Amino acid sequence: MTVERNGTEPRASLREKLQRGDFVVTAEIGPPRSASLEPVRRKARLLRDWIDAANVTDGQSAIVRVASWAGCLALMQEGVEPVMQLQCRDRNRIALQSDLLGAAASGIPNVLLLTGDHPRFGDHPDAKPVFDFDSIHLLWTARAMRDQARLLSGRELRLAPNWFLGAVENPFAPPLQFRAERLGKKVAAGAQFIQTQFIFDVPIFARFMQRVRDLGLHERCSILAGVGPIKSLRALEHMCRDVPGMYVPEDVIRRMRGVPEDRVAAEGLKLCSETISQIREIPGVRGVHVMAFAWEDAIPEILRRAGVRREPARSH
């Protein structure tokens, strides 16, 4: 779907687009390990006419990088609506609520609340894992801050925040039968949109969505299906081995290994756009979340081939 805008029309927010039924595209931007936000800005300029919002990850894989809130401010300056990720690994409930207020006060409209990867496999395995909260505690608390204007302590907030609350789910992690129920807990706690783990196995995802619909969750939150291109066999191997909760089925591995070395990237891009076309047909899927680490410039082509976007939206 191509969204046409004229120069005077204000851009709709991610929340508004989902409310009116657009098929939305979000992307993931990993901030740099550097005292510079230039890489974030560059990716923002590259993607801003193709996507509706971008996540800035928060210490993903338990590796130190520029803070999510700082990346989000850079995105806003570049005209990209940010989704601030916030995880419970590094902060107790005091810091979490402070960071949430900081996001609201800075005008960051969307927050994505997660438990976080364990430090054991990060760059500081000697760190103290906090985990004072889990993701559901954090969602529940954020909802109370917004809807009751209160902190978890019961103290009142003078001005309540107004976030659009997001969460994640992995349809491929056992117990598969419980994953939709777990999503239901997140929705009950306050999640309004969900981004899923990478989807390489469409049938498993379709069964998950069936259960989501049976529980009526697709009417209470917007589900954005997680996808991403495989750039190289090395990247594939890394995904299978090192990324927690990643499931790549045998036939995908065979397909990627079956092409000549120099055509792996093209095949990965093709696979990703095919996956998007397939999951778009699944009832209840409201958009895609594209994760293309160190390969963000492939995103426009993927969206074009999948038929999600034919041309960039208005430059602004």
Added chain:
Amino acid sequence: MPTSTTAPRPFRPAVSARSMLLLHRVLDRRIPFWPALASWLREAPRLYGAFTFAERVTKERLFGCRMCGQCELPSTAYACPMTCPKQLRNGPCGGVGMDGSCEVYPSQRCVWLMAYERADAEGHAEDLRRLQRPIDQRKWGQSSWVNYWLGEDEDLWTDNPADAPAVRPR
């Protein structure tokens, strides 16, 4: 041995969920004896200490208990969520391997997966849908039996988050 200072690792319960669900009926706080015992223990610090020690030894053996003092076991088919390396109180994280392995200790089975399987086998899978509130970190080392009998953990979870906000009534 203070287990709360060691890193949590998934623990396979040494007893069946069924036997513990039955035992829980015996230990139900609606039976007046238990709250009376708990009040009495509270008044006698040395007895409370001895009782808490016995609870620690028993539950450590059976569940890998780490003495958080606010027991969730009745909701998890008696697989202890505090042995999850992330101490998740509301279900498994997204890092569980397709083979059921823990993300942090791949040689061990995810404790929440064990909880689900045990609950499901007993027809108690619904229990895992309860929304568990954040724990009170001041209660580490306390007797969770005493806390339970005195009704102090009544607010630990809810089935209806719409009517029961995260913010605890003061």
